[in-house]
Amino acid sequence: MTTTKTPTLEELHKNAADDFLPLNGTDYIELYVGNAKQSAHYYQHAFGFELVAYSGPETGQRELASYVLQQGKVRLVLTTSLIPNSVISGHVQRHGDGVKVLALWVDDAAKAHAETILRGAVSVSEPKTTFDEFGVVVTASIMTYGDTIHTFVERKNYTGPFLPGYKAAKSLFKTTPVGFKYIDHCVGNVALGDMNKWVKFYEEVMGFKLLITFDDHDISTEYTALMSKVVSNKNEYIKFPINEPAEGKKRSQIDEYLDFYQGAGVQHIAIATDDILHTVSELKSRGVEFLSIPGYYYDDLLQRVGKIDEDIQLLRELNILVDRDEEGYLLQIFTKPVEDRPTLFFEIIQRKGAKSFGKGNFKALFEAIEREQEIRGTL
Numbered sequence: 001m002t003t004t005k006t007p008t009l010e011e012l013h014k015n016a017a018d019d020f021l022p023l024n025g026t027d028y029i030e031l032y033v034g035n036a037k038q039s040a041h042y043y044q045h046a047f048g049f050e051l052v053a054y055s056g057p058e059t060g061q062r063e064l065a066s067y068v069l070q071q072g073k074v075r076l077v078l079t080t081s082l083i084p085n086s087v088i089s090g091h092v093q094r095h096g097d098g099v100k101v102l103a104l105w106v107d108d109a110a111k112a113h114a115e116t117i118l119r120g121a122v123s124v125s126e127p128k129t130t131f132d133e134f135g136v137v138v139t140a141s142i143m144t145y146g147d148t149i150h151t152f153v154e155r156k157n158y159t160g161p162f163l164p165g166y167k168a169a170k171s172l173f174k175t176t177p178v179g180f181k182y183i184d185h186c187v188g189n190v191a192l193g194d195m196n197k198w199v200k201f202y203e204e205v206m207g208f209k210l211l212i213t214f215d216d217h218d219i220s221t222e223y224t225a226l227m228s229k230v231v232s233n234k235n236e237y238i239k240f241p242i243n244e245p246a247e248g249k250k251r252s253q254i255d256e257y258l259d260f261y262q263g264a265g266v267q268h269i270a271i272a273t274d275d276i277l278h279t280v281s282e283l284k285s286r287g288v289e290f291l292s293i294p295g296y297y298y299d300d301l302l303q304r305v306g307k308i309d310e311d312i313q314l315l316r317e318l319n320i321l322v323d324r325d326e327e328g329y330l331l332q333i334f335t336k337p338v339e340d341r342p343t344l345f346f347e348i349i350q351r352k353g354a355k356s357f358g359k360g361n362f363k364a365l366f367e368a369i370e371r372e373q374e375i376r377g378t379l
């Protein structure tokens, strides 16, 4: 593994000054799904999101239905097609439910589009201005890996619930948040040999920097391996690890994903919490399924990570993983895939100083995934 050092405040300011693509954060993540009404219920009930906006036939939209859910700074959009031959229905037919849009919040969407197109991005939609009684929004989109896109969203002159075309909406039942704060990182899986191509895309087209490299020695078990590089934008609000499969004795989880998703796409969304014990207890009580970790992982945990604030017995019961780097430690856990195809899943992460990605847990984690693959007959 190689890591670049954390920038100083002066370096961050200098970086901000010469950043051609300043990003304020993740604006939203949009999934194309087969049945948005039922997906929206799942994410409200099980994950504690609140419904904040809606677009569909009732709001004059004839071709799609779309539900906007919010918890902390995490905004999830669930969209389905109402007609057979649309980009949305084609996406769902090919990939199953999955992430279509990783939307980035910017101050100037037209400039973000122009700067990235100039550097080789493929345009999906030119800058478009839409408005309603709450003001004006500018959006523009470019391609990234697979059928996934980045949409730049400029909303500084807008006060509505989401975007023009959406009406404010409320959950029909009482939802209780589980403590989600913000998107920590979003991981993409790409085909063997494509990882460096997409790292180069983020570096050259979007001005991102390479944060960390994991090779197949860092990420391997007896049977499977993968490689990963993490890129981030200048202020490090946006972090995108990119995985590709590596040669192993058996088929890796990345191969399995690429088969079932029919190509590259978003593998997992990591959401930050300030209290992972509470968040995971709540999610489990509402039926969210997590990967299970064998008891021996916890037997030597304290020797590996040193003193931690949390009760080890509780971590063991909840199957939460811990890892330490030079700056502190982190706690993390991974859900099982949230749809029938073994594709998209979620990570819940609590950072206590650590800025890394849980390298010390990779082995235990991948063995847990291999056990699931074994059951599915895809190892």
Ligand code: FE2
Binding pocket: 185, 187, 268, 270, 347, 357
């Ligand atoms: Fe992750």
